[in-house]
Amino acid sequence: MPTVIAHLDIDAFYASVELLRRPELRGRPVIVSGDGPRAVVTTASYEARKFGVGSAMPTRRALRLCPDAVLIPPDFGAYRAASEVVMRLVRGTVDEVEVMGLDEAYLDLGGLLSPRAAMRRLVTEIRAATGLDASVGIGPNKLIAKVASDAEKPRGFVVLTREQACARFAGHPPRLVPGIGGKTAERLEVLGITTLAALAAADPGLLAEHFGPRQGPWLVARGRFEGEESLQAVREAVSESRESTFDVDIAGPAELDAQLQRLADQLCRGLQKHDRTGRTIAIKVRLDDWTTVTRARTIAHPTNAVEHVGQIAAELLREYAPPRPVRLLGVRVASFGGVEEPPAQTAQLALPV
Missing domain, CATH: 3.40.1170.60 (MutS, DNA mismatch repair protein, domain I)
Structure with missing residues (x-):
């Protein structure tokens, strides 16, 4: 099939x-x-x-x-209740579903005789049961399905082959594709790559020189609308975090440490409740100019103890020593069960206000 x-x-x-x-x-x-x-x-x-x-x-x-x-x-609470009704109907249509959040999911339609008809019925059932409208994209992989569902919102229904997706979106900027953010798009533009057609035709070796041996070829494949063809029915968490944006910027070691320990305590109580431990402790700091910095340390043995997480987070914060007032602070524990998170593309981002 x-x-x-x-x-x-x-x-x-x-x-x-x-x-x-x-x-x-x-x-x-x-x-x-x-x-x-x-x-x-x-x-x-x-x-x-x-x-x-x-x-x-x-x-x-x-x-x-x-x-x-x-x-x-x-x-x-209201959004979760509506989502439960939607996802019940989704699971009543197909056996294999990858839920991405309260409002979206991927469905494997490979075993259905008439996938389009099944999805049109599902959209009708969702509207009848909840009053909510849905957009649908159908394709040979997750990337095409996602881009297709976004193409004609609201109440869109778009079916594309890979060749049709390449032709339809050839003149669109690379940012159209999930996973290619503003900073990456700017770096591509410096190389003269301003459309998905240009990205699809780019030399993977050239992009590997500028973006690394993994991300360079991945970007070319993204431009060609090559993507995952299988679903993850259960998405296993590999990290958990807590963060807080302050109404008023904070500064000073004592105040920063107090907020950091509060977040570490919340995080560790959540980890202990679900019996999760991790080997990587990380902090996230966003300054008042929107510069965002992350720092991480991996330890020998997994932990969810607040005294360990809080101590390492505090050490990371002292080592960074924020040079400006802080608007957001976060703590993360990662590498659950030895599973590493995908590496971040950048450690520091300057975000516009």
Whole structure:
């Protein structure tokens, strides 16, 4: 049987759940977000997106772009309840499902006689049961399915072969493809690679020189829409973290250490609850200019003891010695069961406000 994978994504999930509870807001720009000075957008309705509002954008900026938007605080209990109904219907359609979050999943359709008809029925069932709309992409691998589901939102239904995906998106920038972020796209642009067609035709050896022996060929394969053809029905966690964005920037060793130990205590209690231990302890520090730095240390034996995690995290923070006030601080324990996390592409990122 040929590989046939679908990516199902509920349209503007959190905002859509809120609009079901507040039908009087339909047609108006809605932003789901907290209201603190450091709040970021969780999601936005399509009416708000027309103004340039997007997920993870600082809420203050979103409100400047769309001053008439209605701000709604997130209610994750309601989102989880809606997600459970959606995923029950998904699992009732196919046996093999890789759930990616509350609002999206990959489905293996290889065993179905009529994959398109099955997905159209599923979309109809989801809308009837929850009132939520979904977009669907179908292709021979996960990458194509994901890009296809994003192509015609909301209520999109796109089916593509690899050749069709290459032709349809040839003129699009590399950032269209999941996994290629802004910094990587900028480095590709320096090399004269500004479209997916150019990326697909690039010399893997050249990109290996600039991006490394693994990432260089991976980027070329991404441009050619070559991707995973199998699902991970259960995604095993290899790390767990806690982080906090402060309403007011903090500075000074004592205050930074106190916040770090608070996060380490929360993290270790969660690890102990699920009987998880790890060998890599890491910190994440975001300065007031949005420079983000990570530091990590791997120890000989796995741990979830707060005295060990907190001590190593504090040592990493002292070694880094933040040169500016800190807006975000995080602690992570990784390498559960000896499984290493994929290496980060960069250790330090300068992010725009």
